[in-house]
Amino acid sequence: MQDMTDLPTMLLVDDDEVFTQVLARAMTKRGFRVEIAHNVQDAILITTDEAPEFAVVDLRMPGDSGLSLVKHLKQIDDQTRIVVLTGYASIATAVEAVKLGATHYLAKPADADQILAAFDRTEGDPDAPVSDTALSVNRLEWEHIQRVLQENDGNISATARSLNMHRRTLQRKLNKRPAKK
Numbered sequence: 001m002q003d004m005t006d007l008p009t010m011l012l013v014d015d016d017e018v019f020t021q022v023l024a025r026a027m028t029k030r031g032f033r034v035e036i037a038h039n040v041q042d043a044i045l046i047t048t049d050e051a052p053e054f055a056v057v058d059l060r061m062p063g064d065s066g067l068s069l070v071k072h073l074k075q076i077d078d079q080t081r082i083v084v085l086t087g088y089a090s091i092a093t094a095v096e097a098v099k100l101g102a103t104h105y106l107a108k109p110a111d112a113d114q115i116l117a118a119f120d121r122t123e124g125d126p127d128a129p130v131s132d133t134a135l136s137v138n139r140l141e142w143e144h145i146q147r148v149l150q151e152n153d154g155n156i157s158a159t160a161r162s163l164n165m166h167r168r169t170l171q172r173k174l175n176k177r178p179a180k181k
Contacts, residue, residue: 007033009050013043013069014058014085023056026112040064044072051077056115057102059086059093065154067096074101083118085110090146145173 010032014020017038024034035052037043039061055073057066066084073080084097089107097105104118145163152158156174160167 007031008054009052010034010054010056011037011043011046011052011073012056013037013040013061013066014056015039015061016058023112023115030112030116040066040069040072043069047073047076051080053080054119055080055082057082057084059084059097060088067093067100070097070100070102081119083115085115091143092147092150096150142173145170149174 008031010027012020012023012027012034013036014023015038020036020038024036027034032054035046037046040063043057051073055069057069057073059066066086070082070084073082078101080101082102084093084102084105085108086093086105087108089105094105104121106114106118110118145159148162149156149159152162156170157167160170163170
């Protein structure tokens with residue numbers, strides 16, 4: 001039997017406890033030693049003694065966003081390979097995740113094999129398909145809100161002021177799923 005300390009380490013951070021348990025089992029079967037956290041603060045505590053070799057980080061969780069964890073993980077070990085996983089994908093957050101050091105950015109749902117493949121993506125794909133259709137007005141609104149929210153470090157009140165929108169209206173828009181492209 002293989003010594004668990006010889007296995008590559010993977011940190012899974014997502015507030016969906018069922019999802020993390022299922023993904024942890026799948027990654028353990030694929031040869032990883034897995035640690036789980038359900039928010040950024042717990043993940044930071046887990047990484048105080050040892051930085052993981054791999055991390056799967058949900059973007060949107062209670063408390064700090066997954067982007068702050070990406071930055072923290074890269075500060076403690078710039079070799080950590082990070083995949084940001086989210087049900088609230090936007091161009092703005094994808095760009096920020098990559099700028100902060102994420103290896104790849106995936107929209108949920110994603111399975112273990114897709115996540116493992118994302119860890120191996122070290123270069124861009126010049127043959128990636130380019131859409132012939134423009135984004136819908138609703139999707140453009142979603143992307144704009146996400147970009148302004150990012151510029152305001154996730155502060156909803158400041159974002160609402162920047163958008164000249166009532167805070168509760170902005171919160172309702174943020175609680176909806178992103179508009180289809």
